[in-house]
Amino acid sequence: MSRQFEGRTVFITGAGGGIGRAAALAFAQEGAKVAATDYNGEWAEETARLITEAGGEAYGARLDVTDRAAVDAAVDAVVERWGRLDCAFNNAGVTREDTRSPWGDPEAYAATFAVNCDGVMYCIAAEARHMAKAKRGAIVNTSSIAGMSGSGGAAYCGSKHAVIGFTQSAALRFASDNVRVNAVCPGAITTPMTDAVNQDPRAAAFVAQMHPLGRMGEAREVADAVLFLCSDKASFITGHPLAVDGGFLAR
Template identity: 50%
Template sequence: MAMKFSGQVALVTGAAGGIGRAVALAFAAEGLKVAVADFNAEGGEGTVQLIRDAGGEATFVRCDVTSEADVKAMVEQVVATYGRLDYAVNNAGIEGKKDRLPTFEASEFDAIMNVNVKGVWQCLKYQLPVMAAQGGGAIVNTASVAGIRGVKNMSIYSASKHAVIGLTKSAAVEFAKKGIRVNAVCPGLIETDMGLRVIDGAVDKTVYHPAGRMGSPEEIADAVLYLCSDQASFTMGHAMVVDGAISAA
């Protein structure tokens, strides 16, 4: 079933690689103009080049989502370049270290929360008014299966992703009547650099999910595009789990 998009422009943060890159490429394959945002300029420009090589249109925007000035400038640059913002995927995130809860220092707590929670909040803060002014849009925040369950030795990461789901639901309630749909996607263990760090380079990757494998970034991108599409027109404030049944076990 083909996706149906009514808008023209998508913004993806954390798009230098992994899930963000897969989402950016998927949007471009659907004919959208894509703003690729990341603090990693080399990776971000690499994503832009992949889109252009495939015949798509994209631009790179350097952005540290922990900086409000950067986030504000990012959204302004997208609007200045393309005239509007129809879809936003707030994907930038970090996992932090793996260890027991009492071992974390305040600085480590702050680092995770600043990217995963403050970063998403700041993106929403500047994306929502733009979409409201133009009559609508769709936003997907990248949470995690860790946002709906506890995770041993990743307590702060888990807390941050619970918070992303809270932001998602609250924003959905506040802006539904403005024609803006806000949802979240909750990936399980995905075969990205981050995912491989989480499993500590384990040789047997099949033991983490009932599905018997890790997920692919493209499978998460498919879920994100569905949530952005008109086919999800009545889906709001939803945290879609895409995790190979790990949360069901």
């Protein structure tokens, strides 16, 4: 381990499982202090427990990212506790559509955009407020291959395109403050969200063959990309949507 984040702090949403938990554990392994938040507070606390049992420093807390005041308070709590905010991974996201959903379903649209768009915007604003003052920081947002193509339902696809727009707008706005803002765009990743696919061999084989590498990705593979974008090795990268997709978008 290089311990490249020794002495630094990171704030993560959607840290209760999947990609968010993988990123929290990876940051901790590299020396970061981790604030793990999730809509399910028990899951967030479990992530923090895994970190502390491994010798790291972390705490878990429930957070509804659609509540702007709660987001502001959660980000402020990191700075109050550790005196700084170096990195943030805005990973909380939902999908409310499936193959049976009508295109443009208003209820799915509203529920999806509330988390995937409003939540990301609130988080960026709260994080950048502290980072700009300190003249340092790195933010990564979770988009999707659906944000770089037409894949998925209207609400999910539209919301993930919006995340890339937020990312690029914030990257330009805060560049002069030495705050970098990027996004990761995962393909199909083995997480609790894709359990239903993995439990059906035919569905799993179909999803796997969509990726030229011939398989679904692992949560840790996306986490590695997040750590890279937050690291000093990515010091000249901002406003970039990084596909972690097994070649899906190259087809």
